[in-house]
Amino acid sequence: MKKYILIAVFSLLLTVAKGQSYTEVYLNYLPSVPFGETADFTSGISPRGIDFEANRFIGDDMSVGINVAWVIFREKVSPELFELNDLDFYGTQFRYQNMVPIDIVFKKYFITGEYTPYVGIGAGIQYVEQRNDIGVFSLTDDKWLFHAAPELGLLYDLTPSTTLSVKAKYNYSPKSGDFPGASYLSLGIGLGLN
Numbered sequence: 001m002k003k004y005i006l007i008a009v010f011s012l013l014l015t016v017a018k019g020q021s022y023t024e025v026y027l028n029y030l031p032s033v034p035f036g037e038t039a040d041f042t043s044g045i046s047p048r049g050i051d052f053e054a055n056r057f058i059g060d061d062m063s064v065g066i067n068v069a070w071v072i073f074r075e076k077v078s079p080e081l082f083e084l085n086d087l088d089f090y091g092t093q094f095r096y097q098n099m100v101p102i103d104i105v106f107k108k109y110f111i112t113g114e115y116t117p118y119v120g121i122g123a124g125i126q127y128v129e130q131r132n133d134i135g136v137f138s139l140t141d142d143k144w145l146f147h148a149a150p151e152l153g154l155l156y157d158l159t160p161s162t163t164l165s166v167k168a169k170y171n172y173s174p175k176s177g178d179f180p181g182a183s184y185l186s187l188g189i190g191l192g193l194n
Helices: 002-018 036-041
Strands: 023-029 032-034 048-057 062-084 087-109 115-134 137-159 162-173 182-193
Touching (some): 036 087
Antiparallel strands (some): 023 182, 115 137, 137 162
């Protein structure tokens, strides 16, 4: 059900944003690599990621926009003893982390013709859910965290209204109380309409 709601929201945002002048919208495939406490819980590259971005130009070479992403990390851990709140669990663990950052993004473009490199910074909130499935038991913890995301990217004009987007974005959320921080690098490729 969550998947269908996200698809409907992305479709609505795409339709609304495209109707505005001087606006670009992008849909990117977003594989990611975890670092720090994120990698401690689920290590390895995740091929499960997507983001939607709508940018409104506020000058010839600057834009402000909104970015919504969804990245899923998953890891299977061999059977081992796992302790939580004075209870011992033994079995194969399936660990999941869902990351959903929602950011306001500012970008500076260096227009050179067909290729347009840019730098950007995003800031907002990120929903982080950690789930550990062991047999029939599922242990889940989640939290909304502050989120910051600097990025570097390159745009290439395929047609007058279609753009290829390639980017690298570092996502960071500091820990909050006992809840661990989130840190991962997303490498995106996608298409944009302008």
